[in-house]
Amino acid sequence: MATNAKTSSSSTRPGTKQSETRNSVLDLIEQLDVGAAIPSERQLCMDLGVSRLTVRAALDDLVRDGMLIRRHGSGTFVSEPKIAQELTMTSFTEDMVRRGMVPGSRTLDLHVVPAGAHLGRLLHVSPSEPVVIISRLRLADRETMAIETLHVRESLVPGLAPDDLERQSFYDILQERYGLEIVGGIQTIEPTVTNEEESDALGVPLHSPAFLFERTTRAADGGIVEYVRSIYRGDRYKLVTELNRRPTRSRTTR
Numbered sequence: 001m002a003t004n005a006k007t008s009s010s011s012t013r014p015g016t017k018q019s020e021t022r023n024s025v026l027d028l029i030e031q032l033d034v035g036a037a038i039p040s041e042r043q044l045c046m047d048l049g050v051s052r053l054t055v056r057a058a059l060d061d062l063v064r065d066g067m068l069i070r071r072h073g074s075g076t077f078v079s080e081p082k083i084a085q086e087l088t089m090t091s092f093t094e095d096m097v098r099r100g101m102v103p104g105s106r107t108l109d110l111h112v113v114p115a116g117a118h119l120g121r122l123l124h125v126s127p128s129e130p131v132v133i134i135s136r137l138r139l140a141d142r143e144t145m146a147i148e149t150l151h152v153r154e155s156l157v158p159g160l161a162p163d164d165l166e167r168q169s170f171y172d173i174l175q176e177r178y179g180l181e182i183v184g185g186i187q188t189i190e191p192t193v194t195n196e197e198e199s200d201a202l203g204v205p206l207h208s209p210a211f212l213f214e215r216t217t218r219a220a221d222g223g224i225v226e227y228v229r230s231i232y233r234g235d236r237y238k239l240v241t242e243l244n245r246r247p248t249r250s251r252t253t254r
């Protein structure tokens with residue numbers, strides 16, 4: 001207990017001035033539109049009756065959590081809410097359309113290589129099997145969201161061209177052109193930071209927080225269709241899952 005209290009002393013513990021200030025600023029954010037400026041630190045000190053240090057720490061916290069954005073010389077503003085990504089077997093296009101956003105895809109690279117041992121294992125093919133590797137920038141309402149590196153056996157998608165993926169969803173192409181229906185898969189999610197290449201493509205600073213999603217997808221016949229490594233912007237995404245508690249079986253008494 002004592003150790004916990006010590007290690008978390010600098011964070012926003014419930015009941016502290018800083019967490020109360022954070023909650024008050026969150027109340028304020030709820031009443032403002034995206035892009036609106038919040039009052040100055042000095043004003044917040046007076047309104048909330050706390051020190052400048054407390055206000056600044058609470059604002060730092062909210063900037064770090066992506067609720068606020070600081071623009072040097074002009075102030076602090078309400079940021080665009082993060083996209084709450086459900087952990088479902090949907091495509092990027094479906095996810096964005098469901099949110100009322102316009103999905104976009106820019107093909108950065110497409111080339112074919114022999115699978116090799118590692119990819120071969122993931123895609124359940126021999127190391128000599130040709131595999132198409134496609135790197136795509138995913139956009140929503142023209143804003144960069146993720147970079148995806150898609151690996152798919154060439155024989156499954158003959159003639160697939162870079163432009164095809166800029167015009168149509170990959171999952172739709174699979175179904176409509178190649179008659180492949182995605183039925184399930186496995187996905188892992190890990191925290192990461194962007195490397196130089198990813199930062200450049202996404203337009204974020206080097207080593208920005210991000211989520212690494214790795215998905216292996218199965219078709220109706222049980223075959224592996226794709227293996228995808230996706231880097232999603234940590235400042236634009238949060239993960240959401242619905243939790244259902246299994247009913248506890250009451251003990252039967254005789």
Ligand code: GLP
Binds near residue numbers: 094169226
């Ligand atoms: C998500 C998944 C990818 C999948 C993609 C298909 O982003 N992480 O594994 O390839 O959706 O997206 P779309 O059908 O929009 O091209």
